[in-house]
Amino acid sequence: MRDHFEIRDHDAAGRIGRLEVPRAGVTVETPALLPVVNPNVLTIEPRRLAEEFGAEMLITNSYIIRSTDRIRDRVLEEGLHDFLGFDGAIMTDSGSFQLAEYGDIDVTTEEIIEFQRQIGTDVATPVDVPTPPDVDRERAERELETTRQALADAEAAETGDMLVNAPVQGSTFPDLREEAGRHASATDLDVFPVGAMVPLLNSYRYAEVVEAVRAAKRGLDPDAPVHLFGAGHPMMLALAVAAGCDLFDSAAYALMARDGRYLTVSGTEHLEEMEYFPCSCPVCAEHTPAELRELDGGGGSADTDDDRTAEQLLAEHNLHVTFEELRRVKAAIRSGNLLQLVDRRARGHPAMLDGLRTLLDHADELEETDPVSKDAFFYTSHESARRPEVRRHHDRLSRLAVPDRILLTESDAPSDHDYDAVWRVKPPFGPFPRALSETYPLTAEVPERVDGAAQVAAAEGVASLADANPDAEIVLGHDDWAPRAVDAVPDRVETENLRHLGR
Numbered sequence: 001m002r003d004h005f006e007i008r009d010h011d012a013a014g015r016i017g018r019l020e021v022p023r024a025g026v027t028v029e030t031p032a033l034l035p036v037v038n039p040n041v042l043t044i045e046p047r048r049l050a051e052e053f054g055a056e057m058l059i060t061n062s063y064i065i066r067s068t069d070r071i072r073d074r075v076l077e078e079g080l081h082d083f084l085g086f087d088g089a090i091m092t093d094s095g096s097f098q099l100a101e102y103g104d105i106d107v108t109t110e111e112i113i114e115f116q117r118q119i120g121t122d123v124a125t126p127v128d129v130p131t132p133p134d135v136d137r138e139r140a141e142r143e144l145e146t147t148r149q150a151l152a153d154a155e156a157a158e159t160g161d162m163l164v165n166a167p168v169q170g171s172t173f174p175d176l177r178e179e180a181g182r183h184a185s186a187t188d189l190d191v192f193p194v195g196a197m198v199p200l201l202n203s204y205r206y207a208e209v210v211e212a213v214r215a216a217k218r219g220l221d222p223d224a225p226v227h228l229f230g231a232g233h234p235m236m237l238a239l240a241v242a243a244g245c246d247l248f249d250s251a252a253y254a255l256m257a258r259d260g261r262y263l264t265v266s267g268t269e270h271l272e273e274m275e276y277f278p279c280s281c282p283v284c285a286e287h288t289p290a291e292l293r294e295l296d297g298g299g300g301s302a303d304t305d306d307d308r309t310a311e312q313l314l315a316e317h318n319l320h321v322t323f324e325e326l327r328r329v330k331a332a333i334r335s336g337n338l339l340q341l342v343d344r345r346a347r348g349h350p351a352m353l354d355g356l357r358t359l360l361d362h363a364d365e366l367e368e369t370d371p372v373s374k375d376a377f378f379y380t381s382h383e384s385a386r387r388p389e390v391r392r393h394h395d396r397l398s399r400l401a402v403p404d405r406i407l408l409t410e411s412d413a414p415s416d417h418d419y420d421a422v423w424r425v426k427p428p429f430g431p432f433p434r435a436l437s438e439t440y441p442l443t444a445e446v447p448e449r450v451d452g453a454a455q456v457a458a459a460e461g462v463a464s465l466a467d468a469n470p471d472a473e474i475v476l477g478h479d480d481w482a483p484r485a486v487d488a489v490p491d492r493v494e495t496e497n498l499r500h501l502g503r
């Protein structure tokens with residue numbers, strides 16, 4: 001039991017939680033976005049991150065602080081919170097990212113954990129090895145062994161009330177990720193980042209990001225707080241939360257701004273090519289793209305005392321949309337329509353659609369934490385047919401007993417009939433007793449023009465019921481289902497096309 005993390009609400013594998021950070025004396029609401037602060041370049045003052053953007057926690061890099069003479073002694077003397085001017089929770093990274101980028105760093109886990117303790121870090125990180133995607137298995141296993149040792153060294157260190165990360169590596173091998181998650185969970189460390197995701201995130205390989213997260217989650221305790229290291233693009237937050245991530249860190253807002261890139265919930269645009277800002281954040285409300293481009297030439301606006309550069313303003317917009325999306329994700333969890341939000345985001349980019357489809361491959365895992373009742377289920381795309389609620393209904397059908405002769409029909413019950421029972425059929429769920437019509441998820445809003453995927457799912461529901469009741473005589477009245485849906489109905493179920501019957 002991890003007593004510093006409490007889960008308040010669930011939707012799919014997403015949750016709203018509270019992470020208690022004792023050293024900072026604060027409790028952070030999750031999902032949380034930790035802006036990445038470069039200790040050398042404060043693109044946005046940390047005080048403003050808290051006051052104007054609502055950041056409760058941020059992340060900076062203890063390795064950079066330790067290896068920069070100009071700031072190391074100041075940070076040691078003042079402490080990290082005073083140095084940055086931020087009194088929320090501060091997580092620090094260890095230099096692992098530099099290790100992955102440059103192949104070598106001059107610090108051990110023991111030394112960097114002690115340094116993090118000295119500067120007043122609230123959540124520290126050992127020197128894990130971020131094994132990149134697509135390496136051979138031998139390397140992934142060898143480097144996992146080094147990460148295991150780093151976790152052991154962190155456990156042995158004197159940490160007081162500082163929380164410590166236990167990164168989960170394993171490259172693109174789901175079984176290694178799962179094993180690494182199980183191992184990390186068994187340590188007495190506190191927060192569980194899924195690591196080495198940056199190469200996958202940068203190339204929009206969201207399906208593999210979801211696979212890695214789900215694999216790590218299978219190994220981790222269900223109540224472990226999970227951080228998706230290096231993820232903070234607003235486009236993928238809903239997907240990553242639905243897969244079970246609680247913490248994110250965004251360097252994207254600042255890095256993208258440096259290249260003139262403007263983040264939106266459906267991708268990344270170039271300031272250079274924009275004529276309008278589709279956003280209403282303070283930056284977009286007060287500037288046009290052309291004005292921002294002009295700032296670049298002039299270096300700040302001449303006629304005001306605002307000396308922010310185009311890069312800073314872009315960074316602010318990028319962070320505003322990211323926090324806005326995070327609030328939208330939280331609201332969706334509360335209402336129980338997170339998967340609908342993910343579905344909407346998946347329409348913004350094909351790579352996101354791959355991510356959603358991969359997430360739905362794990363509908364059985366999502367089902368374990370999905371609430372039994374929430375706001376109405378909306379059928380908004382054929383991916384909706386694979387949602388955990390549909391699966392749960394089918395599991396239920398496989399346990400329901402029916403009388404000897406039963407009619408399952410999409411139309412109203414005929415007024416005179418000689419069946420023992422007449423049940424409704426509603427794609428994508430399939431059959432159910434009329435008494436359940438007003439219960440979740442059968443209250444679903446489904447379009448008049450149902451698609452083939454919903455009909456196939458309904459046929460699978462019919463099959464579940466038929467399998468559970470091998471002796472029952474079952475007749476299905478369907479409203480002109482696609483041939484592939486009719487084919488998915490077991491042969492022993494008699495089918496009638498209501499359209500042909502004129503009903």
Ligand code: GUN
Nearest residue numbers: 096097130195196229230
């Ligand atoms: N930042 C982004 N990815 C990683 C990772 O895998 N490990 C650490 N320590 N920091 C990261």
Ligand code: ZN
Nearest residue numbers: 279281284317
């Ligand atoms: Zn904006």
